Amino acid sequence: MQPFIRVHQLRQSFGTQKVLKGVSFDVGKGELMALIGGSGAGKSVILKHLDGLMDPLDGYVEIDGRRISGAPEKIRKQIRSNIGFMFQQGALFDSLSVGENVAFPLREAGIRDENELDTRISAALDSVGLLGQQEKMPASLSGGMIKRVAVARAIITTPECLLYDEPTAGLDPIVTDSISFLIRQICKDKGITTVIVSHDMPSVIRIADKIVYLRNGEVYWTGTPEELLHSKDEILQKFLYGDSGENWAALSGKNENFQRVLLERAERERKQ
Numbered sequence: 001m002q003p004f005i006r007v008h009q010l011r012q013s014f015g016t017q018k019v020l021k022g023v024s025f026d027v028g029k030g031e032l033m034a035l036i037g038g039s040g041a042g043k044s045v046i047l048k049h050l051d052g053l054m055d056p057l058d059g060y061v062e063i064d065g066r067r068i069s070g071a072p073e074k075i076r077k078q079i080r081s082n083i084g085f086m087f088q089q090g091a092l093f094d095s096l097s098v099g100e101n102v103a104f105p106l107r108e109a110g111i112r113d114e115n116e117l118d119t120r121i122s123a124a125l126d127s128v129g130l131l132g133q134q135e136k137m138p139a140s141l142s143g144g145m146i147k148r149v150a151v152a153r154a155i156i157t158t159p160e161c162l163l164y165d166e167p168t169a170g171l172d173p174i175v176t177d178s179i180s181f182l183i184r185q186i187c188k189d190k191g192i193t194t195v196i197v198s199h200d201m202p203s204v205i206r207i208a209d210k211i212v213y214l215r216n217g218e219v220y221w222t223g224t225p226e227e228l229l230h231s232k233d234e235i236l237q238k239f240l241y242g243d244s245g246e247n248w249a250a251l252s253g254k255n256e257n258f259q260r261v262l263l264e265r266a267e268r269e270r271k272q
């Protein structure tokens, strides 16, 4: 079966810095793929290539069989209209109400019928659990609600593909959980092919169908969350056990080995 997203031998450099050195992966229709890797590995740069905001020096991205890389602006726009993008920070326009923020992509696409706009705003807000909140202003929302509004804005055009850049950054663990499950629910309920860039390993383990680990500008490893948890690869283990990843194993509750190691370490520290 043809993948919904095909990334083939993507190369990108900024000055002398080679950021992508031939990155390839596929994402099947309706699949939820997580792109992980250290800071500066090139994850956000890849998302920009998927959305056609950046063109590679070499290689290409195909969305639903159509090449977006290097395509004329008209074609690029057509393909992009099928993609929802939740940018890092998920920023809303402070001066616009929740409803107007959510409606923004539709107005940009030229939709002016107020009845249609109202119906679609309500449907999008309903999908993220915020029905009836359209009159609120962003300043009065919690961090989690802001992310939900940003998700509603990304799905209002009914895209077949959704890209999320760090959707849970800056949220507490409970809100992080609810946003992560929302992302999974939207992906599975609507069959939307989803790519999520995240440092939040407990969420990635819980919601991803497939994980791609980017390292030194290349795909170092691809597999399922289960395979990642059981991998004996030292580099992967170091990535997971490193300073930033220590807590997620305990939180994920999926791998007894990780929990045992953490418990043993805690016990050792108590005895010292």
Ligand SMILES: Nc1ncnc2c1ncn2[C@@H]1O[C@H](COP(=O)(O)OP(=O)(O)OP(=O)(O)O)[C@@H](O)[C@H]1O
Binding pocket: 014, 019, 037, 038, 039, 040, 041, 042, 043, 044, 045, 046
């Ligand atoms: N437009 C640009 N011009 C120059 N350098 C860039 C540009 N965009 C990204 N870079 C560089 O490319 C590298 C990869 O950036 P990218 O934002 O994709 O990293 P990332 O994996 O998403 O990191 P993080 O997890 O910290 O967000 C970084 O060194 C960054 O400085």
